[in-house]
Amino acid sequence: MRQAMKRPGPAHPISIAPNRNRIRVLLGGVIVAETTRALTLKEGALPAVQYIPREDVMLDLLERSSHSTQCPYKGNASYWDVTAGGLRARNAAWSYEKPSAAVRDIAGRLAFYPDKVDAIEELRD
Numbered sequence: 001m002r003q004a005m006k007r008p009g010p011a012h013p014i015s016i017a018p019n020r021n022r023i024r025v026l027l028g029g030v031i032v033a034e035t036t037r038a039l040t041l042k043e044g045a046l047p048a049v050q051y052i053p054r055e056d057v058m059l060d061l062l063e064r065s066s067h068s069t070q071c072p073y074k075g076n077a078s079y080w081d082v083t084a085g086g087l088r089a090r091n092a093a094w095s096y097e098k099p100s101a102a103v104r105d106i107a108g109r110l111a112f113y114p115d116k117v118d119a120i121e122e123l124r125d
Helices: 101-106
Strands: 014-019 022-027 030-035 038-043 049-051 062-071 075-084 087-095 119-123
Touching (some): 014 101, 022 087, 030 075
Antiparallel strands (some): 014 038, 022 030, 022 119, 062 075, 075 087
């Protein structure tokens, strides 16, 4: 059964802002993604998440998994396994292909779980 979408608000704020710093994702010593075009999504008290354009992700290192989830504020998320440097991280990346209108700017971008990759670095130039 599909869950109704909720709108962000004072009780559950969500903000999205461009991040001009260099964001680099590493697994097994390999750069999996690197961008200066990330969007930083802040949702309530949760840690900020960097959403990276697909053009800045080494897509040949990702394989779509069968895992999916639904966020009542953002919509349905698809997941990817990441393989690099001899390591395989299951469901380490996710994307909202058709997110709710409130967060439409993250559509198709990829985000990574910090505890499933070696590092998500934010480098100030």
